[in-house]
Amino acid sequence: MSGRTQAALYAEIDHELSWSERDLPQHQRTKHVHRLHPYLGKFVPQLAERLLTRSLAAGGVVYDPFAGSGTTLVEANALGIHAIGADVSAFNCLLMRVKVAEHDLAVLRRDVDRALAAPAADPPESEWLARWYAPAALGDLAGFCGAIKGSAEAETLMVVASRAARSARLAAHHDLDMPRSPVRAPYACHKHRRTCRPVERADHFLRRYANDTVQRLAEFAAVRTPATVAVLHADARAAELPERIDGIVTSPPYPGLIDYHEQHRYAYELLDLDDRRELELGAAAAGTARRAIDAYCEGIAEALARARGRLGAGATAAIVVNDRRELYDGIARRAGYAIARRDVRHVNRRTGRRAGEYFEQILWLRPRRGARAA
Ligand SMILES: C[S@@+](CC[C@H](N)C(=O)[O-])C[C@H]1O[C@@H](n2cnc3c(N)ncnc32)[C@H](O)[C@@H]1O
Incomplete structure (x- = not known):
């Protein structure tokens, strides 16, 4: 996005995917299970909902390889879309299971x-x-x-x-x-x-x-449907996937920003959860030196390539990312996808040190025909 004028940027924004604080107040962004536990780096449920309705129909199967706190899975279920989510963090998987389970x-x-x-x-x-x-x-x-x-x-x-x-x-x-x-x-x-x-x-x-x-x-x-949800505690590079996936909706980690295990360290210590932090892609602890960025790109590409062979004809992968290092053209190519379209959304940030203008891209990837199946 560097070098573009503010006006050009605003002209590109997909207004259906951008909300002001007034359009989307906090109680809606944190509705029902989306606030069972705070989570740094989740996307708003309304974004997941729109990406799902743009790319899948009820009865389809969505996969989120970096499922985090489970926003995609919860919204998919509410829409009657079957969902599979992988995450390498045991705490995130625990949180997801609790969110999507049927409880007595x-x-x-x-x-x-x-x-x-x-x-x-x-x-x-x-x-x-x-x-x-x-x-x-x-x-x-x-x-x-x-x-x-x-x-x-x-x-x-x-x-x-x-x-x-x-x-x-x-x-x-x-x-x-x-x-x-x-x-x-x-x-x-x-x-x-x-x-x-x-x-x-x-x-x-x-x-x-x-x-x-x-x-x-x-x-x-009250809004839960019988659509199935599977939570895989796995490295997305090695996750066991079903034969058919009808679409991917995900927001991957980005290099140097967040340590996803460390963010919930208290839960690992108190509940003795399985710590697999060495498998985290883009962990802040790994830094942003050239070698760390290369390993990140290779890892994300491997995770996306693994799912590509399962995607049905016409299926897309929606990747939400603020790609300020411009890594995703290379990642998509390496994983065997073409970027069919880019949407830009304005992210409303309200407070403190995270205030200021912030944009995210939604990259719509299509599997390249003839690329080798992972
Ligand atoms: C940006 S967050 C996803 C947030 C999610 N969209 C939500 O709304 O909660 C990225 C996630 O990728 C996970 N992750 C990092 N490396 C991974 C790997 N190798 N395999 C699977 N998940 C991984 C992190 O644990 C983190 O939860």
Whole structure:
């Protein structure tokens, strides 16, 4: 996009894929299960919904190789489209499974109440937990987690515990996305514009998020369809895919921006989840040196190539990305696709350090005929 004038950029924008804060207020962007747990780097459900309706029909099968918090899967299900999502992060897969599962809400309410009534307990041994939590907060979280085993709604309780653990860290309120070091004394809070105190307990977060979770799952149950959803905890380069896929809708990681495992470190530590961070493509920790960028391009191309052989005639892959390094022409070619069309959308960012003009592209890829099947 470099070198283009602002006017030229605006003329290219697909207004159906761009929303202002007024068109699409936060409560709609975070409707039902889309806010079971915060997630840095998710796309708005309304974008997923439009990309799905532009490229697939009810009864079709969509694949999201970088499914993240499951936005594509949830919206596909609501439209009656079967969905398969892969993600290398165990926490993301847990969150996705809970979002799309059919829940027995009476059992959930009973087990949530049991977990909330559990006494504080000893936390798992972890230097990281000891550094990031006040002892009483850790005790609250460990007590709640003790009630997970044996519950038919164990995974939902795990998501509640994770969300409370995120809020109960010794992190400044204005720095919950990527806190650098624990705060152990009252601090000037940029979010609330006053002096705030470090968190001492987690019990109130557990209660609030437990109730919110039950309500959000009930709201999604009202729009949930019988379309199937499969969540694959896998590296997209090696995921086992079905014979036929009718379309891809995805937003891949981008080099140097986010560490997707590290963003939910509290859940890995508290729940002892399987950590596969070394397989993350484009992780911020890998940096943006030439070698890291080359490995990223090769990895994304491999993941897309793997799905290409399964795409039916006329199927497209919609890739949402802010390709400021202009990597995706090469990635598409390498993966055996041609870029059939590019849409540009204006992304509305409202607050703090992420404010400012921001554009994303939607690349519509078509498998190249004659390219070798992966
Ligand atoms: C931009 S996020 C996707 C967000 C998603 N669209 C949503 O709305 O939640 C990219 C995702 O790619 C995942 N990822 C990174 N490397 C991967 C790999 N090798 N295989 C599968 N998933 C991977 C990350 O864990 C992350 O969740």
